Amino acid sequence: MEYNLYDFRGSSLNIQIAIIFIIIAVSFTVLAYLSILTGRYKAYQREKKLASLHPVIDNLLMEHILLNDELASDIPAEQVALPIEVFRLPVFEHRWARQALIDRLIDYRNNVRGAMGEQLRNLYIQLELDKDSLKKMKSSKWDKKVQALAELSNMNMSIADVTILPLTNSSNRELRAAARHAYIKLSKNEPFKFFEVVTEPLLMWDQVELFKIISTTEHIAIPNFAQWITYSSNKSIVSFCLKLVVHYNQISAVPAVVKLLDTKDHYLRADAINCLGKLKMESVEDKLLQMYDSQPLNCQLEILKALGRISSGRHVDFLRQEFLHATDFDVRKHAAKSIINNKWAAKGIIEELVETATAENKLILKHSMNPLIKY
Amino acid sequence: MQLFRNVFESFVFIYGSTMLFMYALLAILSLRGIIRFQRKNSYVDYNKMLQSPIAPGISIIAPAFNEGVTIIQNVRSLLTLNYPRYEVIIVNDGSTDDTLEKLIKEFQLQVVDFAYNERIKSQPVKRLFKSSNSAYEKLVVIDKVNGKSKADASNAGINAAAYDYFLCTDVDCIIEKDTLLRMIKPFMDEEHNKIKEIGEPCPECGYIHVVEDSIRVIATGATLRLANSCEVDEGVITRVRPPEKWLPRFQEMEYLRAYVLGKMGWSVINCVPNVSGGLGLFDKEIAIKAGGYDSKSFAEDMDIVTRMCTYMIDNKLKYAIRYIPTTQCWTEGPPTMKVFSRQRTRWGRGLAEIITIHRKVIFNPHYKRLGMIVLPYNLLFEFLAPIIEITGVFYYIYQIVTGSINWHNALILLAFVYFYSVMITTLAILWDQITYKHYKTWEEVIGLALMAFLEPFVYHPMIVFFALRGYFHFITGRKHSWGNMQRQGFGQRKPANT
Numbered sequence: 001m002e003y004n005l006y007d008f009r010g011s012s013l014n015i016q017i018a019i020i021f022i023i024i025a026v027s028f029t030v031l032a033y034l035s036i037l038t039g040r041y042k043a044y045q046r047e048k049k050l051a052s053l054h055p056v057i058d059n060l061l062m063e064h065i066l067l068n069d070e071l072a073s074d075i076p077a078e079q080v081a082l083p084i085e086v087f088r089l090p091v092f093e094h095r096w097a098r099q100a101l102i103d104r105l106i107d108y109r110n111n112v113r114g115a116m117g118e119q120l121r122n123l124y125i126q127l128e129l130d131k132d133s134l135k136k137m138k139s140s141k142w143d144k145k146v147q148a149l150a151e152l153s154n155m156n157m158s159i160a161d162v163t164i165l166p167l168t169n170s171s172n173r174e175l176r177a178a179a180r181h182a183y184i185k186l187s188k189n190e191p192f193k194f195f196e197v198v199t200e201p202l203l204m205w206d207q208v209e210l211f212k213i214i215s216t217t218e219h220i221a222i223p224n225f226a227q228w229i230t231y232s233s234n235k236s237i238v239s240f241c242l243k244l245v246v247h248y249n250q251i252s253a254v255p256a257v258v259k260l261l262d263t264k265d266h267y268l269r270a271d272a273i274n275c276l277g278k279l280k281m282e283s284v285e286d287k288l289l290q291m292y293d294s295q296p297l298n299c300q301l302e303i304l305k306a307l308g309r310i311s312s313g314r315h316v317d318f319l320r321q322e323f324l325h326a327t328d329f330d331v332r333k334h335a336a337k338s339i340i341n342n343k344w345a346a347k348g349i350i351e352e353l354v355e356t357a358t359a360e361n362k363l364i365l366k367h368s369m370n371p372l373i374k375y
Numbered sequence: 376m377q378l379f380r381n382v383f384e385s386f387v388f389i390y391g392s393t394m395l396f397m398y399a400l401l402a403i404l405s406l407r408g409i410i411r412f413q414r415k416n417s418y419v420d421y422n423k424m425l426q427s428p429i430a431p432g433i434s435i436i437a438p439a440f441n442e443g444v445t446i447i448q449n450v451r452s453l454l455t456l457n458y459p460r461y462e463v464i465i466v467n468d469g470s471t472d473d474t475l476e477k478l479i480k481e482f483q484l485q486v487v488d489f490a491y492n493e494r495i496k497s498q499p500v501k502r503l504f505k506s507s508n509s510a511y512e513k514l515v516v517i518d519k520v521n522g523k524s525k526a527d528a529s530n531a532g533i534n535a536a537a538y539d540y541f542l543c544t545d546v547d548c549i550i551e552k553d554t555l556l557r558m559i560k561p562f563m564d565e566e567h568n569k570i571k572e573i574g575e576p577c578p579e580c581g582y583i584h585v586v587e588d589s590i591r592v593i594a595t596g597a598t599l600r601l602a603n604s605c606e607v608d609e610g611v612i613t614r615v616r617p618p619e620k621w622l623p624r625f626q627e628m629e630y631l632r633a634y635v636l637g638k639m640g641w642s643v644i645n646c647v648p649n650v651s652g653g654l655g656l657f658d659k660e661i662a663i664k665a666g667g668y669d670s671k672s673f674a675e676d677m678d679i680v681t682r683m684c685t686y687m688i689d690n691k692l693k694y695a696i697r698y699i700p701t702t703q704c705w706t707e708g709p710p711t712m713k714v715f716s717r718q719r720t721r722w723g724r725g726l727a728e729i730i731t732i733h734r735k736v737i738f739n740p741h742y743k744r745l746g747m748i749v750l751p752y753n754l755l756f757e758f759l760a761p762i763i764e765i766t767g768v769f770y771y772i773y774q775i776v777t778g779s780i781n782w783h784n785a786l787i788l789l790a791f792v793y794f795y796s797v798m799i800t801t802l803a804i805l806w807d808q809i810t811y812k813h814y815k816t817w818e819e820v821i822g823l824a825l826m827a828f829l830e831p832f833v834y835h836p837m838i839v840f841f842a843l844r845g846y847f848h849f850i851t852g853r854k855h856s857w858g859n860m861q862r863q864g865f866g867q868r869k870p871a872n873t
Binding site (some may be wrong): 011012014015017018019021022024026027029032033035036037038043140143146147150173174178188203204205207208211212213243247289329330333360363364366367368370371372374375 | 384385388392395414415417418420422423424427428429430431449474486487488489490491505506507512537538560562563564565686785787788790791794795797798801803805808809812820821824
């Protein structure tokens with residue numbers, strides 16, 4: 001079809017728009033095809049380059065570091081002269097290759113412990129790869145900073161508090177999470193100092209990551225978490241500290257947790273009750289019972305669970321009452337579970353309930369008694 | 376008559392252009408979402424979650440109806456997902472084959488006295504089973520009376536679920552091992568339990584009452600793909616291929632467009648219209664408060680999401696529905712025209728039903744984005760599109776018959792729609808490639824992308840026809856039962872036969 005500019009000008013607006021969009025659509029479609037092909041080609045090239053470089057790095061590391069008998073001595077790692085000349089290959093002048101070397105070193109370091117791990121760190125320093133990481137740290141891009149923090153913390157390189165502490169409170173979630181992880185790993189004296197400065201919330205995902213790092217980092221100084229439970233205005237920090245108190249069975253923090261029972265925030269109160277139950281604090285049972293009636297449902301359920309965990313046997317009558325008279329299904333279920341957890345003191349009550357309870361309550365009891373059912 | 380023609384033509388042009396503009400907007404939004412997801416995700420170590428004692432629990436709910444051929448392999452696959460705290464609830468929805476017997480035998484199941492709390496109505500539950508073998512302690516099997524819908528079975532699963540989140544899936548879907556880790560993350564990335572105090576201290580308890588004031592993620596979805604022609608070994612996809620047969624191949628292309636471009640784009644502006652029934656992670660508390668799945672609905676997945684959103688808005692709670700662009704679930708697409716037509720007719724009917732049931736929400740400013748964007752979009756550009764399209768076709772035919780057609784303009788307009796639709800589909804495939812390069816060779820990608828050139832002539836007319844048939848069934852109230860999709864199962868180390 002012959003179509004010229006004159007026809008275009010003479011067409012109606014609808015047709016003019018349609019023609020413009022046909023050109024745009026065809027152009028974008030062609031561009032999309034080209035992008036798909038070039039993207040795949042670049043990925044293929046990258047993989048090919050790495051596939052040829054990785055065996056080279058692996059061989060060098062194996063031969064000159066990991067299987068080098070001369071390095072397996074009692075001399076402190078930092079005093080050992082490594083054969084770094086063999087690593088000075090032309091390919092490592094390229095940034096991508098140096099990055100591949102850093103990534104490989106981190107992989108190896110995560111899989112070896114002790115002196116060999118220290119030699120890998122030494123190699124990282126002597127090849128001046130730390131300078132690459134520090135350069136990224138100065139970048140204005142958050143993702144570069146996150147990458148640098150991960151590299152430096154994996155290589156156990158110290159970072160000045162003045163550099164890292166502000167990042168623990170960054171408005172960028174990923175950056176502040178990476179900074180917090182690095183701070184915990186790298187700070188020698190006060191790994192939890194950032195708890196005092198953070199105003200941004202500790203998201204649940206961050207908590208899982210931090211929990212993992214705290215519980216797996218060697219030689220970490222565990223403080224008394226009561227200080228943050230008492231004074232922190234950041235509720236997510238308080239909630240996280242309660243979990244750490246349970247993990248480290250930190251009985252010294254109990255008074256601070258008990259004080260938290262008076263907080264207005266019933267989510268935090270439920271966390272505190274949960275913590276006391278898991279610590280099996282028999283001394284707080286009376287207080288929990290006293291406050292039970294005035295609590296919202298989530299706190300009531302936590303109190304019932306706590307009575308089961310503590311299992312003092314002193315409050316089975318209360319549990320029986322709740323089981324028989326509560327209207328809420330979950331309350332009855334948790335009361336039943338706690339009665340069963342107190343069974344050493346509630347044998348008679350359990351027998352009586354099995355005999356006299358309604359069909360539904362009997363089912364709840366049997367559910368709670370069945371070892372195959374956990375929840 | 377001329378005036379009517381002018382008005383009609385202008386209306387159709389404006390309508391079509393607006394729809395195409397919406398697609399362009401979605402393409403831009405989804406690209407932004409994908410790039411942001413990729414950047415953030417590249418630093419996430421999901422393995423940190425693997426043994427965490429503080430990970431939130433998830434209940435996987437998988438209804439099964441006459442799945443005897445594949446049930447054992449599928450349940451084994453679900454039991455080996457990477458996550459520290461989860462249970463698998465298989466709901467045997469009154470199967471008439473040997474599904475239940477196979478489960479009992481293979482997993483050493485025994486009947487337990489289970490305190491089943493029927494918070495959402497479903498057909499009666501007959502028995503609940505747990506395994507006496509501790510290796511299968513995560514498994515719960517519910518045997519219930521057939522409810523003639525997946526929704527009814529899912530509701531029974533929700534009632535038995537122990538954890539705060541539930542993942543709804545089909546028992547014959549193949550789920551990636553890291554699915555739970557990835558799908559729970561959006562829930563954990565929001566600032567939970569940020570509260571605000573309301574009113575004076577309560578005279579009864581002495582406390583100032585508090586309500587949640589944080590954005591609560593109520594559901595998360597992920598991309599689904601077709602497993603037809605993929606190689607599967609022990610419930611794991613080992614080699615991804617686009618479907619070889621043309622019908623599932625068109626569906627694969629359509630899925631990518633709907634998920635990677637559509638839902639991902641909507642997710643960026645928190646306007647996700649639905650979370651697929653094949654794979655969706657939900658906040659159990661909100662799902663129950665919203666009434667669970669509607670067992671009578673033909674679009675139960677969209678219905679539950681809409682009701683969860685209205686519940687949140689009615690209670691002045693902030694919410695979000697998130698989407699992740701990575702493929703987490705593989706399903707077998709209808710391989711034959713008979714099954715395909717049944718599925719699409721059902722979808723059409725479901726959409727008509729949603730629009731009718733939630734009509735009070737549409738264009739209601741009280742429901743904010745749901746009332747002013749999500750449902751109006753579905754009404755105007757999903758529900759009405761087939762009707763306007765078929766009207767347009769008849770109009771063209773009328774013009775041809777009466778000789779009043781301007782062939783020059785008509786061809787330009789058709790070319791406009793054609794090339795635009797090709798562009799959108801090609802962009803969706805490009806976005807998918809940016810997310811992850813599932814296909815091994817470039818020929819496979821280009822082969823799939825080229826289907827976009829055929830789609831307007833082959834696949835699209837079928838979709839329109841089945842949607843209209845669904846509307847017709849809705850209007851006439853014709854009975855339509857869901858049932859077994861006659862799946863053929865996934866082979867062992869060979870392409871799943873389509």
